[in-house]
Amino acid sequence: MGAGSWGTAFALVLADAGHDVRLWARRPELAEAVRRTRRNPDYLPDIALPPGIRATADPADALDGAEVVVLAVPSQRLRETLRDWRLPEGCLVVSLAKGIEVGTDLRMSQVVAEVTGIDPDRIGIVTGPNLAREIAERQPAAAVVAASRGDVARRLQAVCHSPTFRPYTNTDVLGCELAGATKNVIALAVGMGTGLGYGANAVASVITRGLAETARLGEALGADPHTFAGLAGLGDLVATCSSPLSRNRTFGEHLGRGLDVAEATARSLGVAEGVQSAESVADLGRRTGVDLPIVEGVRRVVRGETTPPEAIRDLLARDPKPERA
Numbered sequence: 651m652g653a654g655s656w657g658t659a660f661a662l663v664l665a666d667a668g669h670d671v672r673l674w675a676r677r678p679e680l681a682e683a684v685r686r687t688r689r690n691p692d693y694l695p696d697i698a699l700p701p702g703i704r705a706t707a708d709p710a711d712a713l714d715g716a717e718v719v720v721l722a723v724p725s726q727r728l729r730e731t732l733r734d735w736r737l738p739e740g741c742l743v744v745s746l747a748k749g750i751e752v753g754t755d756l757r758m759s760q761v762v763a764e765v766t767g768i769d770p771d772r773i774g775i776v777t778g779p780n781l782a783r784e785i786a787e788r789q790p791a792a793a794v795v796a797a798s799r800g801d802v803a804r805r806l807q808a809v810c811h812s813p814t815f816r817p818y819t820n821t822d823v824l825g826c827e828l829a830g831a832t833k834n835v836i837a838l839a840v841g842m843g844t845g846l847g848y849g850a851n852a853v854a855s856v857i858t859r860g861l862a863e864t865a866r867l868g869e870a871l872g873a874d875p876h877t878f879a880g881l882a883g884l885g886d887l888v889a890t891c892s893s894p895l896s897r898n899r900t901f902g903e904h905l906g907r908g909l910d911v912a913e914a915t916a917r918s919l920g921v922a923e924g925v926q927s928a929e930s931v932a933d934l935g936r937r938t939g940v941d942l943p944i945v946e947g948v949r950r951v952v953r954g955e956t957t958p959p960e961a962i963r964d965l966l967a968r969d970p971k972p973e974r975a
């Protein structure tokens with residue numbers, strides 16, 4: 651449900667895994683173009699889609715009889731979008747979105763449970779280093795399928811295991827979702843540094859300290875600390891923060907070069923979730939009393955309260971402390 655970059659690439663993974671996939675596009679003209687050309691001209695124009703994928707703009711048609719419903723709309727739009735849909739009785743739901751809802755601080759699996767009333771045990775997520783273009787090109791990648799019940803996670807794992815996409819299970823849904831949302835904020839910070847012309851030391855420092863603050867917040871919220879060293883944590887952070895394909899890193903780079911949020915948004919090739927999740931993740935930090943200096947710096951830049959060079963200067967000027975504190 652969602653025919654952007656990741657919705658389309660993940661539909662391809664599911665088709666490669668041998669399933670019949672219906673791909674819902676919000677705009678009828680996009681669904682029509684996918685049907686006609688067997689490509690998604692707006693997001694992955696050069697990728698031929700396998701015959702197992704059928705595009706439609708009618709959500710009822712897309713959802714009719716589905717055993718697994720995969721949600722691939724941006725985090726801040728998921729609630730309003732879900733309200734209009736009737737999910738099939740007994741289906742499993744998978745969220746692909748990496749964000750925390752602004753205003754409620756809810757993770758996407760929580761939003762799904764709240765809006766649909768579906769048992770949280772039947773809601774899973776897919777996360778990890780998942781840059782959509784690479785997956786669509788069938789470059790090899792590992793990922794994480796998280797669900798609170800091991801048997802549900804294993805069923806979803808089997809559903810999306812293709813010759814080039816290798817998912818691992820995890821039952822720490824909270825940690826996996828938090829890691830996915832927070833890495834987008836950290837990727838904005840890395841991008842800002844890159845945009846300012848800084849090199850590998852700065853990038854590695856922000857990745858590593860970004861992971862430290864993500865893990866601190868996760869622990870305070872009850873996540874399994876091991877999650878942050880895995881594909882959903884370190885793996886996704888490294889992929890996103892290293893790749894020019896990342897919308898979040900690119901968005902940060904534009905901010906680092908002096909563009910404002912509106913200008914960077916206009917240039918973005920899709921949703922950069924970290925821009926809004928900076929607000930909700932920073933709020934989670936305040937509510938739990940966890941210090942999140944990088945997230946807070948990004949939030950202030952996005953709000954126009956500081957500039958990237960000032961934010962970096964402020965980060966470096968903080969009181970010295972031990973690495974593990």
Ligand SMILES: NC(=O)C1=CN([C@@H]2O[C@H](COP(=O)(O)OP(=O)(O)OC[C@H]3O[C@@H](n4cnc5c(N)ncnc54)[C@H](O)[C@@H]3O)[C@@H](O)[C@H]2O)C=CC1
Pocket residue numbers: 652653654655656657658675676677693722723724725727731746747748749780781782783919920921923
């Ligand atoms: N692109 C990637 O490499 C990856 C993306 N994700 C996550 O997947 C989610 C979706 O990302 P993408 O497919 O890349 O985004 P995108 O920006 O490429 O596409 C978003 C899709 O959602 C649809 N949509 C439905 N309702 C909408 C509304 N009310 N407002 C705006 N768009 C609406 C759009 O039409 C579009 O098809 C995000 O949370 C993203 O962080 C996760 C892993 C990889």
Ligand SMILES: O=C(CO)COP(=O)(O)O
Pocket residue numbers: 748778779780781782834837886889890895896897898899921922923
């Ligand atoms: O989540 C992603 C890779 O795992 C995609 O990152 P961007 O949304 O920054 O492109």
